[in-house]
Amino acid sequence: MRISRLNLxxxxxxxxxxxxxxxxxxxIYGDNAQGKxxxxxxxxxxxxxxxxxxxxxxxFVRFGESRAVIExxxxxxxxxxxxxIQIEGKKTAWLNDIKKDSVTAFAGIFTAVVFSPSHLSLVKDGPAGRRKFLDTSICQITPRYIGIISQYQRILLQRNTxxxxxSYAPPLLDTLDIWDEKLAALGGAIIRMRMEYTRRLQKEAADIYKGISMERETFSLSYRPFGMDVSQGQNQEEITAQLKEKIAQNRSEDLRSGSTGIGPHRDDLEITINGRSVRAFGSQGQQRSSVLALKLAESRCIGDILGERPVILLDxxxxxxxxxxxxYLLNHLTGSQIFITCCDKGYFSRLEQGRVFKMEKGRLEQE
Ligand SMILES: Nc1ncnc2c1ncn2[C@@H]1O[C@H](COP(=O)(O)OP(=O)(O)O)[C@@H](O)[C@H]1O
Ligand SMILES: [Mg+2]
Structure with a gap:
């Protein structure tokens, strides 16, 4: 996957x-607020x-104008x-000169992975962002996962209601078993798929991080099902059975709180360097390198499965x-087209191959 021309x-x-x-x-280098x-x-x-x-x-439309075009x-x-893509009130999209109903027609055709400073929340903040990161990637690779996730969320909501x-209609307790059964079946599938994807991601991310850290640090990822004890070798049936048991054990607590305490909506992706949590102990640089490794690993996983490496955008x-x-970043990321923005041109003195552009007031010049 690579762009050969871009017109804006x-x-x-x-x-x-x-x-x-x-x-x-x-x-793409340049001062702040130039358009990088x-x-x-x-x-x-x-x-x-x-x-x-x-x-x-x-x-997206330039101040004072009515239409923006990306070609x-x-x-x-x-x-x-x-x-x-033309943005004029609404977005209109063409692929190979054929008009499409929406830009989502580009999904899976033109793939990209982006890392901007806001993505640091992936390691810094709570588990919700990490679950979303896993789910978004799995959806690109295994489209049927989209349905499994939305069904799980619907059933979770119904069970919580x-x-x-x-509490005010006790006979309803008899119907809870049915929901527990459904929740465990879908939950087991989600946990199994997230674990499998994490295994793939771990392999790639650990390798990339080893390179970024000059083999000085060991990066590791593991999927942590909340309140459960699941090993990589367990199959979906075994995970579902355990989840069902845990949900049953937690029932009185769930009834007290009016919410479901066990299941993949509580799980986390643990990220460690040399065995310690990056979130709790990582330096700014280590946290940044971790997200970078995760994003680049994501691009490799998607590339391996779809047969084409996504374009990588590093902001x-x-x-x-x-x-x-x-x-390491500049010279060891072969096989993907990469766009990197930054302020200081001095970072690239040792760039072995590639192109350098200067961005100034929305104008780009190749050096
Ligand atoms: N719709 C718009 N029309 C004109 N200028 C815009 C528009 N949206 C953002 N900008 C300008 O773009 C600049 C920020 O560009 P940005 O790419 O974020 O900078 P940087 O080079 O630091 O990455 C700001 O000066 C902002 O005013
Ligand atoms: Mg910027």
Missing amino acids: ENFRNMESLSVFPCETVNI TNLLEAVWLLSGAKSFRGAKDAD SEFFCDGRQQTSK LLKDI DVMSELDQSRRE
Whole structure:
């Protein structure tokens, strides 16, 4: 997967911009507020996803203008393809000159992985973000997972409502078993799939982190089912049976609290360096390197399964990394097209291959 040409028209602060990126590393440097992140955001939108900055469609259109256009030529599936997004009130999308109902038509065709400073929450904040990270990746790889997750959430909601209703309508207690059964079956499937994906991710992330840290630190990932004791070798039936038992054991507590205390909605992904939690003990640089390793591992996993490596977008990640980590990043990420933004051009003195661009007031110049 690689972009060979990108044209922007009235996208954010870029009036008219045309760029021919190389197949390997593309560096975009410049002072603050010049449009570097805006450029990555435009590339990201081509994957059919929403802005990684939480922006609304109208925010993309250059102040004072009414229409923004993102146009690209990219190489995917063994051939040159084109895509176009026009934002004028609403978004309109074309793939290979054929108009599509929505930009989601680009999903799975143009794939990208993005890491911006806000993604640090993946290691810094609570488990919800980590569960979402796992779920989003698994959905791209195994589309039937989308249905399993939404069914689980629906049943969880219904069970929680029932738990509250039982307090004033005790006979309803008889119906709880049915919900427990359904919840355990779906929950068991989710835990099994998340564990399997974590196993794949762990292998790649550990390898990448080893490189980033010059083999000085050991990175590890493990999926932690809340209140359960599950080993990697256990199959879905065994996990489901255990989950069912734990839900039963926790029933009186659930009735008291009016919510479900055990299940994959409470699970976490534990991230450690040299055996210690990155969240609790990691330095700023280690936390940043961990998210980087996770994101790059995600791109490898998706690439291995879909047969094409996603484009990697790294926004402002260089400043917290020391020289050796930066060098690894610049020169050891072969096989993917990468876009990296940063302020200091000095970081790239040892770039072995790649292209350097300067961004100034929404204008891009190749050096
Ligand atoms: N819709 C828009 N029209 C014009 N300028 C915009 C728009 N949205 C953002 N900007 C400008 O883009 C600049 C920020 O660009 P950004 O890519 O975040 O900078 P950086 O180079 O630091 O990554 C700000 O000056 C902001 O005012
Ligand atoms: Mg920026």
